[in-house]
Amino acid sequence: MLKKLLKKIPVRLGRQSHRQHPELIGPRQHPVRNHQLSKNALTVVERLRKAGYEAYPVGGCVRDLLLGLDPKDFDVATSATPEQARGVFRNARLIGRRFKLLHVVFGRDVIEVATFRANHDNDSDDAKAQTNASGRLLRDNVYGSLDQDALRRDFTINALYFDIDGERIIDHARGVHDIHNRLIRLIGTPEQRYQEDPVRMLRAARFAAKLDFEIERHTAAPIRSLAHLLNDIPSARLFDEVLKLFMGGHALRTFEVMQEYNLFAPLFPLTAKALKHDETALPLIRQALANTDERIAQDKPVTPAFLFAALLWPALRARAAQLQEQGAPALQAMQQAAQDVTHQQCQRTAIPKRFSFPMRDIWELQERLPRRAGKRADTLLENPRFRASYDFLLLREHAGEVTEQLGQWWTEYQFANDSRRREMIRQLSKQADAGGGESTDGKRRRRGGRRRGPRKPSAAE
Structure with a gap:
């Protein structure tokens, strides 16, 4: 009609x-x-x-x-x-x-x-x-x-x-x-209008994705060369724009349009760099955005904390790997990387603490979820961030990260009765003892028998 x-x-x-x-x-x-x-x-x-x-x-x-x-x-x-x-x-x-x-x-x-x-x-x-x-x-x-x-x-x-x-x-x-x-067309001279307010480039991408419109060719022509002007926009305003871009029900398509016009890198420079080297980064981001769109379509709640956790995860992994190469333990590297990445990202998009703190909790729990010895598994289940962290773990696995079926283990453990849970913990301990691999507390175990003490000198010595 x-x-x-x-x-x-x-x-x-x-x-x-x-x-x-x-x-x-x-x-x-x-x-x-x-x-x-x-x-x-x-x-x-x-x-x-x-x-x-x-x-x-x-x-x-x-x-x-x-x-x-x-x-x-x-x-x-x-x-x-x-x-x-x-x-x-x-x-x-x-x-x-x-x-x-x-x-x-x-x-x-x-x-x-x-x-x-x-x-x-x-x-x-x-x-x-x-x-x-x-x-x-x-x-x-x-x-x-x-x-x-x-x-x-x-x-x-x-x-x-x-x-x-x-x-x-x-x-x-x-x-x-x-x-x-079905055209997105600027009023006036595109170069001048983008220079007046570079956020108009983000708005063009958002409307194109939301309405399934094309960006008119004269309107689109200067965007790639002027995308760097977004670096001059206050970080608080860019945070608000990110929410509009990715929490309006068309996040995946918006991301695709932003990638096409080089608009993602000015907002997430560390992630854009990681995308060039981490083969699981792009699938993870795409799946996270698709999940966000699905939840919004079903009128389910979504939180910026989870969204930013996914968008910055490739950058976090790259920084944590760098720190581990320098000798930092895994958990310590994760914590330091979270601090570094969050600080740098806030220079571009000012993430409020009410979102950055739970985001970092989600990240840290990724390193704790493999540590399941004794009562640790039950303690993790009681953590208020467990559900979000578990969902994030499944997201990582879907993107191709190797977690040794950790997501499947936690899926079963959540719904098992007490006796089955104790049996699952004992099985993990047996596997670790037999294989000399990771124990249920996430630490490397030695192969063989008891650790020997210092050698006693012989009489000849």
């Missing part, structure tokens, strides 16, 4: 042109209706209009409704400044410095309200003060009109406004046309 409705919209051939006057798409030409909008978003729009300001639902919510998807967020664009909009609502707070916004709070639901923005005059002293040496915008609070706001948004498919009065879509940049052709 959507395709039939979109076909009614006039399509002009040729390269993208940004019209001075928008295309107004009536309700007969699209499926979006007021009742599909969030009640809270409608309330915000209506109250702003009643106060004398323009206000429209905008961006992703309009795009997703056109595609028949359920929007996760409803944003509103308005002619009111953040301070003016704040005066309309008691349940609101101002946020942001680089890009000042108003959050109107309805319990757990937050409606984001943004003032119409205008482009900076690149030749003015004000514009120079708002950008750094590479062209990245440091402040973006130059306000303007609806027309100006539309043309300074990032992608055409996000520059769609919904007029609740006539249920019309206001389209300044032929965004509906690009939705019809």
Whole structure:
């Protein structure tokens, strides 16, 4: 039905042109209706209009409704400044410095309200003060009109406004046309727009994966050569972007697009390096992302701790191996590697301690899971991180890491009764004694009988 409705919209051939006057798409030409909008978003729009300001639902919510998807967020664009909009609502707070916004709070639901923005005059002293040496915008609070706001948004498919009065879509940049052709297209000159905000490259990859769209060729062309600009983005902002990239239900496809455009390495430099040498690294990451997508599809909880544990595991293995070559014991090498890798990764994506601590617990337990002598196995079962660590062990095995069927052993042990558990521990001890291999405490045992003491000197000596 959507395709039939979109076909009614006039399509002009040729390269993208940004019209001075928008295309107004009536309700007969699209499926979006007021009742599909969030009640809270409608309330915000209506109250702003009643106060004398323009206000429209905008961006992703309009795009997703056109595609028949359920929007996760409803944003509103308005002619009111953040301070003016704040005066309309008691349940609101101002946020942001680089890009000042108003959050109107309805319990757990937050409606984001943004003032119409205008482009900076690149030749003015004000514009120079708002950008750094590479062209990245440091402040973006130059306000303007609806027309100006539309043309300074990032992608055409996000520059769609919904007029609740006539249920019309206001389209300044032929965004509906690009939705019809399943294209991600930047508004303006791609190089300049990426320099203004390099995160737009990540957004292009995320939207392409989420919507199953192609990145338009002019939009895609500069990405590989400009990916290094992500190094200038604050690590806290990049952490938030990683969550959007990999915890939105399309993590595996997003990773593939990021790899294609060299966008993964700026975010995970140590892992990108390890991927070139560790043959199990890529299968592990792909399987972890696929599992994340599956859990989200089944409405099961996912945690950034497990996700980062998987994304950084190849880097951790490489660092731990390096430390062991220098003489460090396995567990000590693992602990030091975890500290080193976490510290370096936080320079790129600022992982909060509430996620980095359990991530490191998952890693450390990988070295403890083989140590099962006496009561150690039962103690590990009681560890609050055991389940996540066990799942991580299975992930490693699936990727091809050799663990001597450790995952199968723990799978059986979890569900065995007490007598069977004691028998499993005794079998491990017998195998270790007979083979001179790893004992149940993870230590190398000697072959043969008792250890001899120092040789006593003979009388001749």
